[in-house]
Amino acid sequence: MSEKIIEMQNVNKWFDDFHVLKDINLDVKLKQKIVVCGPSGSGKSTLIRCINRLEEHQKGNIIVDGVELSENTKNIEKIRAEVGMVFQQFNLFPHLSILDNCTLAPIWVKKMGKKDAEDLAMKQLEQVQIGDQSQKFPGQLSGGQQQRCAIARALCMKPKIMLFDEPTSALDPEMIKEVLDAMVNLAKGGMTMIVVTHEMGFAKEVADEVIFMDEGLIVEKQPTKDFFANPKNDRTKLFLSQIL
Amino acid sequence: MTKINFLKPNNKNLNLFLGLGSLFFILSIVDFSLNNFLGKNITFFLPRYINFFSPLIFGIIGLHFIRIEFSGIKKLDILNKNINTSNLNATLSLFIIFLLIFCIPPLLNWFIFDANISGNTKEACTGSGACWVYIKVWFNRFMYGMYPNTEQWRVNLSFAIVLAFAGAGFFMPSKYRKYLTLYYTIFLPIISFFLIYYLISGGSFGLVWVETGAWGGLSLTFIVSFFCLIFCFPIGMMLALGRRSDLPTIKYSSLGFIEFWRGVPLITVLFMSAVMFPMFLPDGVYMDKLIRVIIAITLFEAAYVAEVIRGGLQALPRGQYDAAKSLGMGYWKLHLLVILPQALKLVIPGIANTFLALVKDTPLIFVVGLLELTGMLGLAKTNPEWLGFSMEGYVFAAIIFWIICYSMSRYSQNLELKYKTDR
Numbered sequence: 001m002s003e004k005i006i007e008m009q010n011v012n013k014w015f016d017d018f019h020v021l022k023d024i025n026l027d028v029k030l031k032q033k034i035v036v037c038g039p040s041g042s043g044k045s046t047l048i049r050c051i052n053r054l055e056e057h058q059k060g061n062i063i064v065d066g067v068e069l070s071e072n073t074k075n076i077e078k079i080r081a082e083v084g085m086v087f088q089q090f091n092l093f094p095h096l097s098i099l100d101n102c103t104l105a106p107i108w109v110k111k112m113g114k115k116d117a118e119d120l121a122m123k124q125l126e127q128v129q130i131g132d133q134s135q136k137f138p139g140q141l142s143g144g145q146q147q148r149c150a151i152a153r154a155l156c157m158k159p160k161i162m163l164f165d166e167p168t169s170a171l172d173p174e175m176i177k178e179v180l181d182a183m184v185n186l187a188k189g190g191m192t193m194i195v196v197t198h199e200m201g202f203a204k205e206v207a208d209e210v211i212f213m214d215e216g217l218i219v220e221k222q223p224t225k226d227f228f229a230n231p232k233n234d235r236t237k238l239f240l241s242q243i244l
Numbered sequence: 245m246t247k248i249n250f251l252k253p254n255n256k257n258l259n260l261f262l263g264l265g266s267l268f269f270i271l272s273i274v275d276f277s278l279n280n281f282l283g284k285n286i287t288f289f290l291p292r293y294i295n296f297f298s299p300l301i302f303g304i305i306g307l308h309f310i311r312i313e314f315s316g317i318k319k320l321d322i323l324n325k326n327i328n329t330s331n332l333n334a335t336l337s338l339f340i341i342f343l344l345i346f347c348i349p350p351l352l353n354w355f356i357f358d359a360n361i362s363g364n365t366k367e368a369c370t371g372s373g374a375c376w377v378y379i380k381v382w383f384n385r386f387m388y389g390m391y392p393n394t395e396q397w398r399v400n401l402s403f404a405i406v407l408a409f410a411g412a413g414f415f416m417p418s419k420y421r422k423y424l425t426l427y428y429t430i431f432l433p434i435i436s437f438f439l440i441y442y443l444i445s446g447g448s449f450g451l452v453w454v455e456t457g458a459w460g461g462l463s464l465t466f467i468v469s470f471f472c473l474i475f476c477f478p479i480g481m482m483l484a485l486g487r488r489s490d491l492p493t494i495k496y497s498s499l500g501f502i503e504f505w506r507g508v509p510l511i512t513v514l515f516m517s518a519v520m521f522p523m524f525l526p527d528g529v530y531m532d533k534l535i536r537v538i539i540a541i542t543l544f545e546a547a548y549v550a551e552v553i554r555g556g557l558q559a560l561p562r563g564q565y566d567a568a569k570s571l572g573m574g575y576w577k578l579h580l581l582v583i584l585p586q587a588l589k590l591v592i593p594g595i596a597n598t599f600l601a602l603v604k605d606t607p608l609i610f611v612v613g614l615l616e617l618t619g620m621l622g623l624a625k626t627n628p629e630w631l632g633f634s635m636e637g638y639v640f641a642a643i644i645f646w647i648i649c650y651s652m653s654r655y656s657q658n659l660e661l662k663y664k665t666d667r
Contacts, residue, residue, distance in 0.1 A: 049566075052569075052570055054566050054569060054570065073574070077572050077573075077574050078572070080569060080570055080571065080572040081571070081572030082572075083570070084570070085566075085567075085570035087563055087566060087567065087570075089561070089563050091561075091563035091564060091566060091567035092567070093564065093567070093568075093582055093586075094586065095585050095586050095589065095663070104571070104581060104582075105571035105572060105573065108573070108577050108581060109571060109572045109573055109577065110572075150567075153571070154570070154571070157571060157572065163570075
């Protein structure tokens, strides 16, 4: 539990004039689970999108698994293949069946054989309990099923790190649980996870550390128990009082 | 017995209303037909203004009586629901019925009943209708242009071979199905090119050489359309991607290319290809005018295709790009595996539109002296022996073009259904 897999040092990002991330310092160790919370517009999503460089940072260093993120495209593609991501809007590929969604990247990016990729995909789909849906298309599935498929799709790349960008925010309350269950299972399996979410129950159950962000700053960073038991910052207290 | 409300027909007095309605409706049709074809007016006793509109008035009254809700007669309900929901709807329906009565008989007369088809000379055309003899006599020219009669089997054979190869794609074993796109976009054009070069053009293997100036008619329409369609699509796709590129050189050269070709009329492009282009070629290098024309039309249409495809690219949500990137796909994998399959599916109607326009633009190649179907018509109508039959010729060409375009349109609709996987 000591090897650092993500290091962020003085990371700054601007959208034109708007300063989204302000001097972010964050270390994530292997197998650590971190939950990021905070009000909307606080830069949570931007933070985790910087980790696989869906957004570029303008200042500071981000080192993922020993590779520094820079303009070098080859580096980025290598990092992205090792960092899985799950989005708020699922972002499944609607023109491909559930199975093909899961096998596309392993076959074309990792050059896996078709048979192996399909076996792996079926295994992952079984894991999130939608193995029986593999021949359907994303449009025929419920939101919860789609999001679980998105998780399976990311896992098929055998990532070292999983990023979750508000994975349950676009779901009906009934479906949130099935997605969270899949994520809890994943966490118990020892995956390194960074989760942006408002599901505090999930944070309490799984997270090692909770980060509270506001206006582009990491306002508070504490081990889970301390974070909920005695938050130090007033802003955090206010947020927690509203959300719990 | 209760009083019958004639303003509100209902199904209690079904037969009465039906009878009255049908009577008025038939009266209306008969009145209109008699006026129209025999010049007889059965309502002459009415004042002039009412008299003129009498078919319409009878029709509206008739349809009003027929408009019975829940009549219990299925066919009547369907009729009411489709053409007779309100007085306005009934009026519009009547106008359409009158228009059909007005137009169809004369058209039928011209096309069939008064037309002549037997015989081989102009004198055989005695009727007042169309002179299909003209089409019959010139049919060969309309199909093959000035291509020598004895050599026309070469054109037929080439088309048959290309069709056979194209059709073979449908029976490809599923094992090779993934190469189908390559087969159609690379293999088929190459085959067609060799067929055209060796078989239609000739000059080797003991075949007489036929210069492209002699090619013409519908077969030339097909040749030009076929190559332009096949080439303009990939070029357009590259341009669309180029225009959205992050690299300024690629972006602005694509943009410039698209805006240039979209900004000039096709006819000037063709002129330039015929007159100006050879000046830029080094001495001794000669490019056939058919090739020049095909290149010109291809580039012209590629610019349109590019913009249509760009529309599809822009319609895709950013999340698709994010998802593909987060799985480690680079630019080409992202576009070929995720973005283009979806974008192209979205723009099938637009692409079909452009392709139809392309086929109908081919007659413009007359400016460089190539005479495809309509060009041959123009030539035929100036023949002193056959003056005055341009109407038949253009109607014939219209029908041929309509058949081609309608088949393409149907095909594109099939494609849309075939690739409809979501939503």
